[in-house]
Amino acid sequence: MSAGAVIVGAGEAGVGAAFALRAAGYAGPVTLIGGEAELPYERPPLSKDVLGGGALKPIRAEADYAAAGITLLRGRTVRRVRREAREIAFEDGGGLGYDRLLLATGAAPRRLQVPGAEAGPVHTLRDAADAFALRAAIEPGMRVAIIGGGLIGLEVAAAARGRGAAVTVLEAGPRLLGRGVPAELAAILAVAHRSNGVRLCTSCSLAEIVWRDGVADLRSADGSGTLADLVVAAIGVAPRTELAAAAGLAVDNGIAVDAELRTSDAAILAAGDCCSFPHPLFGGRRLRLESWQNAQELGQLAALNLTGGRQAVSHVPWMWSDQYALGLQVAGLPAAGAATVARHHGGDRLTLFHLGADGRLVGASGLGPGNSVARDIAIARRLIGARAAPDAAYLADPSASLKALLSLLPAAAG
Amino acid sequence: MANWTRACGVEDIDLEDVGRFDHAGRVFAIYRAPDGQFYATDGICTHEHAILSDGLVMDHLIECPKHMGRFDYRSGAARGAPVCVALRTYPVRVEGDDVLIDLG
Ligand SMILES: Cc1cc2nc3c(=O)[nH]c(=O)nc-3n(C[C@H](O)[C@H](O)[C@H](O)COP(=O)(O)OP(=O)(O)OC[C@H]3O[C@@H](n4cnc5c(N)ncnc54)[C@H](O)[C@@H]3O)c2cc1C
Numbered sequence: 001m002s003a004g005a006v007i008v009g010a011g012e013a014g015v016g017a018a019f020a021l022r023a024a025g026y027a028g029p030v031t032l033i034g035g036e037a038e039l040p041y042e043r044p045p046l047s048k049d050v051l052g053g054g055a056l057k058p059i060r061a062e063a064d065y066a067a068a069g070i071t072l073l074r075g076r077t078v079r080r081v082r083r084e085a086r087e088i089a090f091e092d093g094g095g096l097g098y099d100r101l102l103l104a105t106g107a108a109p110r111r112l113q114v115p116g117a118e119a120g121p122v123h124t125l126r127d128a129a130d131a132f133a134l135r136a137a138i139e140p141g142m143r144v145a146i147i148g149g150g151l152i153g154l155e156v157a158a159a160a161r162g163r164g165a166a167v168t169v170l171e172a173g174p175r176l177l178g179r180g181v182p183a184e185l186a187a188i189l190a191v192a193h194r195s196n197g198v199r200l201c202t203s204c205s206l207a208e209i210v211w212r213d214g215v216a217d218l219r220s221a222d223g224s225g226t227l228a229d230l231v232v233a234a235i236g237v238a239p240r241t242e243l244a245a246a247a248g249l250a251v252d253n254g255i256a257v258d259a260e261l262r263t264s265d266a267a268i269l270a271a272g273d274c275c276s277f278p279h280p281l282f283g284g285r286r287l288r289l290e291s292w293q294n295a296q297e298l299g300q301l302a303a304l305n306l307t308g309g310r311q312a313v314s315h316v317p318w319m320w321s322d323q324y325a326l327g328l329q330v331a332g333l334p335a336a337g338a339a340t341v342a343r344h345h346g347g348d349r350l351t352l353f354h355l356g357a358d359g360r361l362v363g364a365s366g367l368g369p370g371n372s373v374a375r376d377i378a379i380a381r382r383l384i385g386a387r388a389a390p391d392a393a394y395l396a397d398p399s400a401s402l403k404a405l406l407s408l409l410p411a412a413a414g
Numbered sequence: 415m416a417n418w419t420r421a422c423g424v425e426d427i428d429l430e431d432v433g434r435f436d437h438a439g440r441v442f443a444i445y446r447a448p449d450g451q452f453y454a455t456d457g458i459c460t461h462e463h464a465i466l467s468d469g470l471v472m473d474h475l476i477e478c479p480k481h482m483g484r485f486d487y488r489s490g491a492a493r494g495a496p497v498c499v500a501l502r503t504y505p506v507r508v509e510g511d512d513v514l515i516d517l518g
């Protein structure tokens with residue numbers, strides 16, 4: 001009997017891959033190994049609904065795993081990959097053979113490096129356990145300081161305000177969301193946070209934390225200070241590459257894979273936040289994305305290619321964030337654009353189109369109440385995927401039908 | 415028992431598009447397929463709380479505006495992550511200029 005497919009990491013990418021293996025007709029054993037004890041759950045709600053008091057949202061119902069013939073091992077950590085023997089070794093002893101292996105190990109929060117950061121409790125948010133700890137710690141009236149004005153930091157800020165805390169966000173860069181979200185939209189979000197009572201401090205580089213009687217004094221490089229009862233570090237994540245590196249696989253800002261998600265060992269693939277891959281849609285540029293849709297898409301692609309497929313990455317990157325009543329969506333790579341075209345819908349709804357130097361649409365981003373920018377972004381995603389070069393004046397005109405642009409595309413763009 | 419209710423006018427929804435219909439505290443989505451046929455489903459996604467009529471209709475699929483879950487609006491069937499639970503569908507009938515749905 002074949003040793004089967006083994007997936008390390010039961011997050012969005014790993015779970016998606018396990019079910020996609022079955023959907024692709026793979027009949028061998030499928031073992032999905034996750035270091036966490038919970039039934040695999042969605043991470044995006046952690047900084048939204050779960051911090052607000054909601055329950056975890058399982059990716060799939062428990063019964064689905066057995067029904068699909070997937071062996072789910074929870075609370076088991078893989079310590080080593082022995083490539084010569086084609087087996088993995090568990091931290092708690094024992095091992096398991098594989099004839100194909102998928103690494104879907106995700107990413108881990110970066111830790112604060114400043115003096116004093118280890119001298120008191122600094123929360124991070126990646127796992128369910130982190131969310132429960134943070135939720136239990138935040139109390140009305142408490143002073144909460146969040147280090148990092150990225151998406152997670154800002155979602156935590158909104159949730160902490162929702163729980164009645166006094167919130168300060170310290171961001172080292174000159175503006176919020178410096179990575180991946182255009183300045184125009186970040187500015188609108190900054191206004192939303194301020195009007196919801198969040199104190200935002202940009203160009204505020206944390207130099208040191210001094211703890212006194214459980215209160216943190218956060219000293220900035222410019223000499224200013226902020227007192228906080230609770231400190232959250234939301235300064236980004238680093239891909240979990242330890243297993244791959246120890247097994248001698250190539251690592252380049254993540255486990256380095258080719259466009260078919262193969263590592264430097266053809267029997268081992270990687271998917272999700274843990275890997276970097278060349279994207280054909282963007283001139284083969286090597287990307288490492290930290291988004292839910294990317295994890296799903298790569299998980300599914302990995303399953304196809306684990307079962308003999310030879311398909312290259314083709315999805316258009318997409319992500320969203322919810323803060324207060326506002327919904328943000330980003331498709332493609334806005335930062336790869338040379339020019340930005342704004343479509344003002346009136347009210348507080350704005351869509352931006354990002355055109356490459358050759359006129360091709362390479363990104364789109366939008367912000368508005370609820371899901372009001374979703375259609376624009378859904379259409380833009382298809383245009384980006386089809387390498388379309390729509391007319392800038394047309395894009396800017398809110399009365400011109402975006403959907404009509406789709407009918408000009410080759411049929412496969414749906 | 416049939417319970418036919420007027421949801422909208424025929425011209426209220428473009429071809430290959432969707433509209434929202436609120437009735438008795440519930441939200442429905444009314445679709446007009448590329449071939450002109452009308453269909454109706456529950457108006458809220460089965461994944462989280464999102465109003466499906468804010469989404470994009472392509473052919474016979476509605477794409478949820480919130481996380482891109484897809485459904486075939488003729489049968490309600492879920493078509494891929496993150497949605498795995500089908501949408502409830504309702505019979506539709508066109509009478510003159512009116513689109514009626516059977517709320518059962
Ligand atoms: C709080 C939060 C909010 C987010 N919100 C959004 C959002 O609004 N929109 C969006 O697009 N994206 C969002 N994201 C990002 C998105 O959730 C991630 O991109 C996605 O979860 C990545 O999936 P993954 O499977 O690659 O990794 P992960 O979800 O990190 O899963 C990896 C799993 O592998 C396990 N693992 C690692 N090493 C081992 C080992 N050696 N042995 C066994 N198990 C191991 C880990 O414990 C983990 O469970 C959010 C993320 C967080 C943390």
Ligand code: FES
Nearest residue numbers: 459461462478483
């Ligand atoms: S709410 Fe519809 S896909 Fe998530």
